[in-house]
Amino acid sequence: MQKQPRITEQTRANLREAFLELYAKRPLEKLSVREITDRAGYNRATFYLYYHDVYELLKEAEDDLLKSIEQLVNERLLKGERLEFSQHMGLILQMTQDSRKSTRAFLGPHGDPTFTRRFKEIIAPLVDRFVMPAGRFGPRESAVVREFYLSGLVAVISAWIVDEDPMPIDQFILLILRTVL
Structure with a gap:
């Protein structure tokens, strides 16, 4: 059949x-x-x-969201599109908001740490290009500072996406840019 x-x-x-x-x-x-x-x-x-089981369903759902975000980053960033950090993050945040149910589950308290690691790997080129101070640190220090920024971004995205009435994306990005970056 x-x-x-x-x-x-x-x-x-x-x-x-x-x-x-x-x-x-x-x-x-x-x-x-x-x-x-x-x-x-x-x-x-x-x-x-x-x-086959709930693990397969989880993997498929995570892969679909991560693939979409990775494609967005690759299309915009790696092809040399001249967007600022806030514009890149705005696109990613819009996608996470459009996939709110998935993002809330994956970045929530029961989410798989592997998802978070993979998400960080995908957004790392944005941090490398727009946030990391060039030549300011050695490799060891750069790895620590990079992880600091990536973990912070994932944490604030997590807090933002679980809010029942999240602030608008542009306001959220402005807050991050003014206070952290």
Whole structure:
């Protein structure tokens, strides 16, 4: 029996959304396939048509978001587009806001540290290009300062995205630029 692509995508999206709602509230180890399928309105067998387990669903959801952010950074930054740091961050923040449910779950208290590490690796070229003082530090010091900025950016993005009424992106970026960078 051939699955219909539109129905397949909708089913996957519904399962993912149910998963993200639960994952934002509880650690992955405390989630069950039954909870996810009950919330999405499917039976357990449907889940297993698409995913081996909740870990596979998590990986797919994380990969999709990170791939989108990486593509944005690569297209804008690495192709030499003449945007300022605030514009690059604005694009990334807009994407995280558009994917708010995912971002809240991944950067929230139950999020996978591997996601955070991968997210830092993707935004590192922005920090390297716009924030790191050129030639001011040796390699060892540069690594520490770079991690300081990356961790700080991820922390403020996490705090911003979990806020029920987050400040507008331009105001958020201005706050960061004025106080930290």
